[in-house]
Amino acid sequence: MTYLPTFDGPLTPVDTLRETYLPSLRTTLVDATTSETIATLLAPGRRRVNFMNAHCFNVMARNRQYAAAVNSSDFLLPDGIGVALAAKMTCHNLTANLNGTDFIPALLKEAAKMGKSVYLFGGTPGTAIKAADNLIHEIPGLQIAGTRDGFAQAQNDAEIIADINASGADIVLVALGVPMQELWLHRNAPYIDAELTMGVGAALDFFAGNVTRAPAWVRKAKCEWVWRLAQEPRRLAKRYLQGNFSFLARAAKHTAGTLTAASVANRILDIAVSTAALVLLSPIFALTALAIKVESKGPAIFTQTRVGKNGRPFTMIKFRSMVTNAEALRDDVLAQSDREGICFKSKSDPRITRVGRFIRRTSIDELPQILNVLRGQMSIVGPRPALPSEVDVYPKHAFGRLTVKPGITGVWQVSGRADVGFDQMIEMDLAYASSRTILLDLILIGMTFRAVLSGRGAH
Incomplete structure (x- = not known):
């Protein structure tokens, strides 16, 4: 498929994965259903993927290295209510919220059916192993090629790449947090044999059970961020309260600037x-x-x-x-x-x-x-x-x-x-x-x- 990294006119042809351009952002987000996106990511070919929420865009606005890493990705997946609201400022409703905690299990279920294996890299010592055990239990036939934590085992890039390649993994999930994981992938993904590499943030903590997900009704109301804030107020208050307001204010300012x-x-x-x-x-x-x-x-x-x-x-x-x-x-x-x-x-x-x-x-x-x-x-x-x-x-x-x-x-x-x-x-x-x-x-x-x-x- 043709995927346009920047917008320079009407899209041709109209594709299964559509492109939408959010205010104040010069980067392209996937606008598609979960199943459409998974089918594209698991198709033959090398791809580097990152999830993008309001916090990611705030970091992108002040960190040029991170911005370069994000803009060089093959696909960016919209994550969170903030990104959805920014899209609505341009009168566009995103097809789906492709947040990693929901999206990755769905991706791995399809990968398991195709006989593809996954390597988990990141988190505190023991987190990747526990996440692997839980994912194997929940997804029949899932093959875990290897695991590695994001602390003592994350010091030597060459050693990590060699371990991943020796494992024969088809998919590599990197959970080092923003912006470290995007910078790591930007630097090292070209040397990794796996076709699909993804920065997945705190996903391994959720899969390992280190962090409890919000009840289904809270997620349906798109208020999981409130649940997370209540769990870790000291760490997340600035990100969710000040950060979301800053992102939406910047988006609104950009939108207003485009109005005539x-x-x-x-x-x-x-x-x-x-x-x-x-x-x-x-x-x-x-x-x-x-x-x-x-x-x-x-x-x-x-x-x-x-x-x-x-x-x-x-x-x-x-x-x-x-x-x-x-x-x-x-x-x-x-x-x-x-x-x-x-x-x-x-x-x-x-x-x-x-x-x-x-x-x-x-x-x-x-x-x-x-x-x-x-x-x-x-x-x-x-x-x-x-x-x-x-x-x-x-x-x-x-x-x-x-x-x-x-x-x-x-x-x-x-x-x-x-x-x-x-x-x-x-x-x-x-x-x-x-x-x-x-x-x-x-x-x-x-x-x-x-x-x-x-x-x-x-x-």
């Missing part, structure tokens, strides 16, 4: 219009959902992954206008497309229900996307969000339409919708992206009512 009067005005317009529409159209929402449920079995709401601004995937919401197995039947009807180019549209699509034809013609099926607007994933006005499969085959110039948020309505929607060919649609979207103003958005919103009433190109 136009972007603020556009967001205010989005919130005002979508909130008013949600209230005024609530009876239509209820009646539509009821009609869909009466006609056919299945949910009234249909969700689908679409590509948003800068290539970031999101879940788009619509009223269901097709049979429930429409996605499985898509390949069978592609040849019936009435639109030239990549994007599929067909007036005679057999998957569309009777209620579906009505709500498509009146554009009622698009109304739930008001929620996408309130979430910051879409705008009222903008290019229509494309499918990942469509973006994968975009010609190079078409990626320019991903530089702005996708919208519920836009230039091509008021110019004929499905009657407009792909190439013409792209030209319209590129023109909009380069000349977007509040006045233009207001004009397009007004023209949308005429387009809906006429029904032209709606199918």
Whole structure:
């Protein structure tokens, strides 16, 4: 796969592991599910991985050597509520919190199935051995290639590397704490034969039982840091209280610095219009959902992954206008497309229900996307969000339409919708992206009512 270490434009192609760029950070975080990330990390090839929480980013801000080590990693995994909140400042919800204490056991379970072995390095004397014993007990078939503590046995890099390589380990977990473990891996990982090396912080202490995890309900509420603070207030108060505030303040400052009067005005317009529409159209929402449920079995709401601004995937919401197995039947009807180019549209699509034809013609099926607007994933006005499969085959110039948020309505929607060919649609979207103003958005919103009433190109 292609993994971009820095952001320099729309992502091409859209990948299983997505990239998200957090405010005040020049480094790339993995944005993917746990299973997607594990599959990528355990695939053939050499990789160095680190977890990143608010404390890590604070250290990165003041320690240039650590920053260089982090930026040279192959993958950085988001860990903790602070990183998630920073992401939301850019209107982006991270797919998963990939904290090491939960992620590593899941990774090792898959590694065990594949016959891969792991070497544990770090912690106080005896911690790695105890962690190994507990992991073997919990994960059937797990192979521990070797263990080494992070004190007396961590003094000679050459000796450590020789021991790891002699063990034949496929995975090496280094638990020396931040920033020591990242610096150690940055210095020594090129000489280690294992394909996967990871800095895992205090994970071995948790696996060994030296530190007690918070109850499940506390973890679910994303308040495990409060539990940890209560356990070790003297050591962790500065990190969790002052450190988290410092990180979020820096993130907010950076976000504010990227805002323009136009972007603020556009967001205010989005919130005002979508909130008013949600209230005024609530009876239509209820009646539509009821009609869909009466006609056919299945949910009234249909969700689908679409590509948003800068290539970031999101879940788009619509009223269901097709049979429930429409996605499985898509390949069978592609040849019936009435639109030239990549994007599929067909007036005679057999998957569309009777209620579906009505709500498509009146554009009622698009109304739930008001929620996408309130979430910051879409705008009222903008290019229509494309499918990942469509973006994968975009010609190079078409990626320019991903530089702005996708919208519920836009230039091509008021110019004929499905009657407009792909190439013409792209030209319209590129023109909009380069000349977007509040006045233009207001004009397009007004023209949308005429387009809906006429029904032209709606199918």
